Amino acid sequence: MIKLRFTVKGERIKDAFLKELKDAGIKFEVREMLGYENFVGYMLEGTLDQIRSQIEVFDAGDKEAIMEGFTSFRESLMHIIEHIKVGEEFDALLREGPWVAEILDQLAANNAIEYSGEFIKLKDGVDVDNLYFQFKFPFELVHNPEGAERAAKQFAFTDLDMEYVFEILELDISKINVLGKIASKYFQEERLLKVYFALISRAILANEILKAIGNERIEEEELVRSFMRATPIAIPTEKGTLVINFSKRALEVVLRFLKKQGYIEIKGGKVRKLKALV
Helix, strand or coil: CCCEEEEEECHHHHHHHHHHHHHCCCCEEEEEEEEEEEEEEEEEEECHHHHHHHHCCCCHHHHHHHHHHHHHHHHHHHHHHHHHHCCEEHHHHHCCCCHHHHHHHHHHHCCCEEEECCEEEECCCCCHHHCCEEEEEEHHHCCCHHHHCCCCEEEEEEEEEEEEEEEECCCCHHHHHHHHHHHCCCCCHHHHHHHHHHHHHHHHHHHHHHHHHCCCEEEHHHHHHHHHHHCCEEEECCCCEEEECCCHHHHHHHHHHHHHCCCEEEECCEEEECCCCC
């Protein structure tokens, strides 16, 4: 069976994504598996001003890229601070991106936030400039390791945690479009677009297969040969062209997917349509 998937980490995000998919009536399956996140690099510790001062001692060739990363970290931190000054729901914060969890962990380590159920708020009187942070950056940014280790500690981190794999089974293009809007809150654009266009392409190919079968019983081998002669399929759209290329094996997998979902019957080497796509 062809499997196009989104993977999320953390039970809170899994529950939120699952609920939105169910509410939209999107067909999917979800399974749990052990996953990990890791990071290998360096770490600087201190207040924001102290970390900035430590970066200043790096070699000129390394300092610019590290300072750019620190500026991004500080801006992300301040963005979250603005949210939780007045209070914010945990799930809403997580939808900002996976980087939020680490910032909240660092604020919690400073005893700077308080929880009320699912609600997170910055404690009254907290001065962010006096809090103690860890700024981590990858070893690829450093061209002079000996110089870096005079200011920074080596840091390696592995987080074993559960991953939740959402196998998307939807063939209705209108629902795939809804899925795209939902998933945009949880995934980076590059990952989202890859899965989105793969789902759209599978749906179009599935629909073309069902149209080709019509009300006949067609030899499976002949059906496969006819589609292989037609590949790639070019689909004009309002914004350009979508080209769908597929191998023989991929086409056979789509056929098995249609069979499993109850759209076709394959028996005695012949294919018969049982129902059309809605």
